[in-house]
Amino acid sequence: MKKITQYLYIGLFLLMIGGGFVLNFGNLTEATKEAVEEYDYDAWSIIIENRFNDNFWNRYGFIEVNGTVHKILGQRQMNGMVKLNNGKLVSTVEYRDVSYSAQNVIDFYAKLEEMNVPYIYIQAPYDICKYDSQLPAGIEDYSNYNADVFLQLLSENNVPNMDLRECLHEDGMDHYDSFYKTDHHWTIETSFWAYTEVVNCISDILGEAPDSKYLDMGNYTKTTLEDAVLGSNGRKTGIVYAGLDDITMLVPNFETQVDLSIPEKDLYRQGDFEDAFMFYERLDGNNLYEMLQYNVYMGQDYACAVETCQNAPVDANILLIKDSFARPVSAFMGTVYSEVHCIDMRYYEGNIEEYIQSNDIDIVVMMYNPYMLTNEGAYKFE
Amino acid sequence: MIFSSLFFIFVFLVVVLAVYYALEPLPIIFRNIWLFLASLFFYAWGEPKFCLVMLGSIGLNYIWGLLVDRFRDSKGIKALLAVAVASNLIVLFIVKYLNFTVSIVHSVFGEIFTIPQILLPIGVSFYTFQAISYVIDVYRKDGEVQKNPLNVGLYIAFFPQLVAGPIVRYDTVAKQLTGRKETVADFATGIERFLVGFCKKILIANTLAVVADASFESARMGFDLGADFAWLGALAYSFQIFFDFSAYSDMAIGLGKMFGFHFNENFNYPYVANSVADFWRRWHISLGSWFRDYVYIPMGGSRVKMGRLVWNTFAVWMLTGIWHGANWTFILWGFMYFVLIAFEKVTGLPKKLKSAWAKGIYRVGTLLAVLFGWIIFRSATPGTVIRYVKAMFGLGQGGLHDDRVILYLSENWLFWIAAILLSIPMYAGIKAWVAKHPKLESVWAVIKPFALVGLALITVSYLVINAYNPFIYFNF
Numbered sequence: 001m002k003k004i005t006q007y008l009y010i011g012l013f014l015l016m017i018g019g020g021f022v023l024n025f026g027n028l029t030e031a032t033k034e035a036v037e038e039y040d041y042d043a044w045s046i047i048i049e050n051r052f053n054d055n056f057w058n059r060y061g062f063i064e065v066n067g068t069v070h071k072i073l074g075q076r077q078m079n080g081m082v083k084l085n086n087g088k089l090v091s092t093v094e095y096r097d098v099s100y101s102a103q104n105v106i107d108f109y110a111k112l113e114e115m116n117v118p119y120i121y122i123q124a125p126y127d128i129c130k131y132d133s134q135l136p137a138g139i140e141d142y143s144n145y146n147a148d149v150f151l152q153l154l155s156e157n158n159v160p161n162m163d164l165r166e167c168l169h170e171d172g173m174d175h176y177d178s179f180y181k182t183d184h185h186w187t188i189e190t191s192f193w194a195y196t197e198v199v200n201c202i203s204d205i206l207g208e209a210p211d212s213k214y215l216d217m218g219n220y221t222k223t224t225l226e227d228a229v230l231g232s233n234g235r236k237t238g239i240v241y242a243g244l245d246d247i248t249m250l251v252p253n254f255e256t257q258v259d260l261s262i263p264e265k266d267l268y269r270q271g272d273f274e275d276a277f278m279f280y281e282r283l284d285g286n287n288l289y290e291m292l293q294y295n296v297y298m299g300q301d302y303a304c305a306v307e308t309c310q311n312a313p314v315d316a317n318i319l320l321i322k323d324s325f326a327r328p329v330s331a332f333m334g335t336v337y338s339e340v341h342c343i344d345m346r347y348y349e350g351n352i353e354e355y356i357q358s359n360d361i362d363i364v365v366m367m368y369n370p371y372m373l374t375n376e377g378a379y380k381f382e
Numbered sequence: 383m384i385f386s387s388l389f390f391i392f393v394f395l396v397v398v399l400a401v402y403y404a405l406e407p408l409p410i411i412f413r414n415i416w417l418f419l420a421s422l423f424f425y426a427w428g429e430p431k432f433c434l435v436m437l438g439s440i441g442l443n444y445i446w447g448l449l450v451d452r453f454r455d456s457k458g459i460k461a462l463l464a465v466a467v468a469s470n471l472i473v474l475f476i477v478k479y480l481n482f483t484v485s486i487v488h489s490v491f492g493e494i495f496t497i498p499q500i501l502l503p504i505g506v507s508f509y510t511f512q513a514i515s516y517v518i519d520v521y522r523k524d525g526e527v528q529k530n531p532l533n534v535g536l537y538i539a540f541f542p543q544l545v546a547g548p549i550v551r552y553d554t555v556a557k558q559l560t561g562r563k564e565t566v567a568d569f570a571t572g573i574e575r576f577l578v579g580f581c582k583k584i585l586i587a588n589t590l591a592v593v594a595d596a597s598f599e600s601a602r603m604g605f606d607l608g609a610d611f612a613w614l615g616a617l618a619y620s621f622q623i624f625f626d627f628s629a630y631s632d633m634a635i636g637l638g639k640m641f642g643f644h645f646n647e648n649f650n651y652p653y654v655a656n657s658v659a660d661f662w663r664r665w666h667i668s669l670g671s672w673f674r675d676y677v678y679i680p681m682g683g684s685r686v687k688m689g690r691l692v693w694n695t696f697a698v699w700m701l702t703g704i705w706h707g708a709n710w711t712f713i714l715w716g717f718m719y720f721v722l723i724a725f726e727k728v729t730g731l732p733k734k735l736k737s738a739w740a741k742g743i744y745r746v747g748t749l750l751a752v753l754f755g756w757i758i759f760r761s762a763t764p765g766t767v768i769r770y771v772k773a774m775f776g777l778g779q780g781g782l783h784d785d786r787v788i789l790y791l792s793e794n795w796l797f798w799i800a801a802i803l804l805s806i807p808m809y810a811g812i813k814a815w816v817a818k819h820p821k822l823e824s825v826w827a828v829i830k831p832f833a834l835v836g837l838a839l840i841t842v843s844y845l846v847i848n849a850y851n852p853f854i855y856f857n858f
Contacts, residue, residue, distance in 0.1 A: 004827055007570075009573045010570055010573065049388075056388055062846035063843070066847050069843070077793060079847045137785040137788055138785035138790070
């Protein structure tokens with residue numbers, strides 16, 4: 001090996017590992033501190049390594065490098081994500097035995113019947129279309145299959161349910177235009193469409209409907225930000241590989257007087273729709289990688305959030321058992337009903353029956369996307 | 383800790399190198415103390431309790447070394463040597479094979495007693511064989527006995543070869559322990575070798591591991607597995623294990639050079655072998671030569687009657703199989719190689735082949751045998767082996783075609799090409815060609831370090847995104 005090669009190797013290598021050490025020194029210190037604070041001496045090395053890896057210097061820069069390599073090589077799978085034929089990023093779901101979750105819902109419905117509280121299960125769509133998966137050959141996804149089996153079990157046991165996947169299909173909406181391409185969530189406009197479907201469904205059950213202005217998108221101001229969204233799927237692959245999405249926000253033109261109360265966060269917001277439900281700081285364009293822009297509605301998932309509307313057209317208390325798909329939906333619902341109680345079973349630890357009784361709930365709406373079927377804990381109501 | 387991790391590269395290695403070279407002006411003992419302590423930390427990182435087993439092995443073999451050296455000319459030296467080797471093998475048996483043995487006893491006689499589940503200390507097979515090498519080499523005077531236990535400790539525990547080899551024999555490094563000299567040239571070639579191994583492991587082995595895992599998991603779970611994908615999966619595993627294992631050896635050899643140690647090569651393009659015996663002269667050379675020199679030759683080697691030759695071969699290959707893990711599949715794998723090697727020894731067929739066609743056909747047959755061997759090696763149970771092989775011939779429930787073939791070929795086309803090209807001695811040819819063109823050689827001398835370090839930085843991005851990074855040496 002020539003002398004120049006030797007010195008270049010030594011110089012470049014020491015620069016790489018030494019530079020990496022210096023730039024990650026703070027990360028290393030924090031990781032070590034975290035391991036010490038955990039007091040889990042059997043797992044200290046795992047804690048340090050995981051923390052060190054997760055906070056590696058310029059993490060998103062490296063993700064972009066990796067995404068660029070994947071893009072150049074035409075790879076359709078990266079970091080747990082699959083790029084569909086139409087360019088959308090998705091994560092596939094494995095086959096699940098959903099009978100346990102279905103039985104829990106069936107039992108829950110039986111209890112609600114005893115309590116004389118109506119119930120409906122609403123199946124939100126997954127970002128992979130049931131009728132056109134767009135998956136590359138060789139990759140399978142069971143999200144819709146799991147949901148089909150689940151809904152069939154509910155129907156066989158007379159549990160009221162509504163399948164928004166079918167509604168979307170029947171309404172002739174383009175499935176993939178209804179979702180962000182870099183995120184697993186539906187767009188805000190699709191959320192609004194879902195909100196109208198949910199309100200119509202509740203109206204049928206309660207026999208009381210709001211004025212049509214609440215359900216007409218024409219009465220909402222549309223604001224579109226271009227290339228402003230890097231969804232949770234896109235953050236795993238980087239912008240070069242995934243691209244960016246636009247986001248269109250809808251805010252009512254009519255007068256609203258609403259409150260948002262989140263006891264666990266000691267958070268209380270009131271005013272009009274925007275004051276209470278919109279978290280515009282989530283749209284920090286300089287921080288695309290860290291912010292989940294979809295969270296502009298309601299901020300994030302909470303174990304329990306209560307929306308109160310002073311000028312609600314329908315005097316009803318709704319319990320919405322929800323996942324993140326229902327967050328914008330719940331914000332729109334917050335202008336229609338006197339109270340909307342949003343419970344996220346992934347985080348909520350209280351007794352749901354007691355909650356229903358103590359809050360005079362008029363109807364329980366449960367709205368999950370198919371991915372939730374991978375989390376049995378979200379279907380436990382005791 | 384594994385080499386292919388961010389923590390190893392950007393923390394552990396930096397600190398170890400910095401302190402090591404800061405101690406350079408001092409006598410070598412200080413650098414050895416530091417390397418020994420660093421090696422203990424490296425080993426304890428995963429499971430501190432396992433360190434006790436290793437320290438016990440070091441202490442035990444330090445004493446055996448002294449005793450063997452002291453009583454080398456005594457009558458009972460053979461017995462002493464046998465006890466020394468047996469003590470190492472007993473420890474290995476307890477931690478690695480006792481649970482398996484008990485499960486066999488239970489399957490035959492029912493559950494007559496229970497023992498606690500024993501966790502396998504990582505790398506125990508490697509360092510136990512090194513420890514045995516120390517005692518035997520001292521006896522054979524192939525290396526000086528170490529009066530200082532630290533040197534025995536460093537020989538056994540030295541982190542570059544601790545968890546995945548190569549099995550460094552004592553005679554190879556005896557003098558280097560106390561008399562090595564670190565040089566700029568060694569350091570630079572060590573860096574190059576380490577980076578080559580690092581990129582091979584992450585880019586090729588880990589990428590093809592996804593393909594192999596998908597196919598073998600289908601067979602294990604009884605899912606659909608098309609014939610074409612079964613073949614592709616077997617091929618992917620053949621490349622995965624080669625690029626994984628040889629990459630670890632590259633990194634170990636490179637790291638050794640950074641600290642002034644010179645280890646022997648462990649791989650020599652095994653997939654260009656022209657016979658099964660030739661394959662084993664090229665694959666995991668340190669293990670093959672260990673068995674040759676410490677088991678096969680002491681048993682009489684090849685210069686014995688045919689029956690004895692077959693028995694010696696049987697013993698070595700069954701031990702080779704069992705060394706890789708306590709599982710019927712490893713025993714089956716070892717037995718397969720016994721049959722193939724014994725066939726070649728008895729018939730002498732590879733040497734009798736004269737025409738290029740015949741040699742070519744035999745070479746293909748050798749590769750197919752190796753590939754089927756890997757199916758046995760990779761499968762968790764003999765049942766999975768049968769399901770897998772049936773699938774390869776379209777007799778499984780997946781039929782002949784599986785869409786995953788197109789997916790994994792189109793996804794990873796570059797890595798397949800790289801795997802094939804790097805499996806043949808192409809680089810040496812390119813190097814020789816470049817050497818004939820001085821101008822090109824001068825340019826290449828400058829470009830090469832930038833290219834390799836650049837590739838290493840891309841490889842780091844795979845670690846940052848937590849891409850699949852399996853560690854396949856837990857059994858060893």
